[in-house]
Amino acid sequence: MKREEKISSFGFINVDKPSGIVSSTVVNKIKWLSGVPCGHMGTLDPLASGVLPVGIGNATRLFDYFLEKEKEYVAEFTFGVDSDTLDSTGNLIRGGHVPNETEIAEVLPQFFGDIMQVPPKYSAKNVNGRRGYDLARAGIDFELPPKKVHIYGMECLGMVEGKEDTFRIKIRCGGGTYIRSIARDVASALGTKAVMSALRRTQSGIFNLENAIPFSVLxxxxxxxxxxxxVISTENVLPFSPLALSDKQEIKLYNGQRVAVDCADGFYKIYQNGIFYGIGEVTNGLAKAKTKLC
Known part of the structure; x- marks a missing residue:
């Protein structure tokens, strides 16, 4: 049953997703509560928990401005075991040795910067019109091409208490990075196997655990x-400066015209009569409205 009321404040709700549910469960709950279209800004696997920013209403138009923002995770990698899904939810096969903390720490820098990463077969990657996980579940053999991702840094935080084969790894990376693939590749560099056995996203751009709400609140x-x-307003989450314009320039920009400005190329917040309404882009001294929210 739909709510009769609809939310009037568009922006983002940052949710601390618990492990064991899919990201769409969070989105659908907020969609029902708000009465308007919603979408998440980067899915989390059911196994994973942590930061899941959900855009409400026209805030979903801003997702492209956040896709490459830095994300931070704390993962648990279990060594000496392999899996078809690259995590502990798949078919587990024991094999390979368990390295120590020093050995793990020594190989991590190999993966810093731009790297080519092969996504897990059990993923939403499109293969000739079908999702990778659908093909994998059907037993169809296929290969996924490697994709360039960026790793800002990784740190081995030590062994998980009571689990001599499992180590906690902090990872800072760009959008599109698969942590399950990192587990596989780090283990391969050590001559062994590993799966991701736990994952918590602690940050996604400006969104972090400190400004996240528990799903239980929803x-x-x-x-x-x-x-x-x-709701965190769209104006407050964007890392851009306001574009200084005259009243006439504001009107022209809002109506789709380009206006001459004296500022550096890049994206800016744009206003009319003091009201934020979208993102402008400046190129070679000319500004245009790039994304309008109203």
Whole structure:
């Protein structure tokens, strides 16, 4: 049953997704609570928990500006075991040795910077019109091409207490990086096997665990008024400076015309009558409205 009321504040709700549910469960809950279209800004596997920013209403138009932002994860890699899914939810096969913390720390820098990474077969990657996980579940053999991703840094945080084969790894990376693939590749560099056995996203751009709300808050069915208090405005999440324009320039820009400006190339927040309405782009001294939210 749909709610009769609809939210009036468009922006983002940053949710701390628990392990064991799919990201769409969070999105659908917020969609029902708000009464408007919603979407998440980078899925988390059911096994994973942590930061899941959900765009509400026209805020979903801004996703492209966040895709390459830095993300941070704390993962657990279990060594001496392999899996068809590259994580602990798949068919596990024991094999290979368990390295020590020093050995793991020594190979991590090999993966810093731009690297070519082969995604897991059990992923949403498109293969001739079909999802990789659908083909894998059907037993169809296929290969996924490597994709360039960026790793800002990794750090071995030590052995997980009570699990001599499992180590905790902090990873800072760009968008599109598969942590399951990192587990596979780090283990391969050590001459062994490993799977991702736990994952928590601690940061995605400006969104982090400190400004995230537990999913249980949404499960309690907050009122529209209560929901609006959880929304982070679109204006506040964008890392761009305001574009200084005259009243006439504001009107021209809003109506789709280009205007001459004296500022560096790049993206800017644009306003009309003091009201934020979108993203402008400046190229060679000319500004245009790139993404309008109203």
């Amino acid at each position: 499960e309690a069915d907050p009122t529209i008024e209560e929901l609006e208090k959880l």
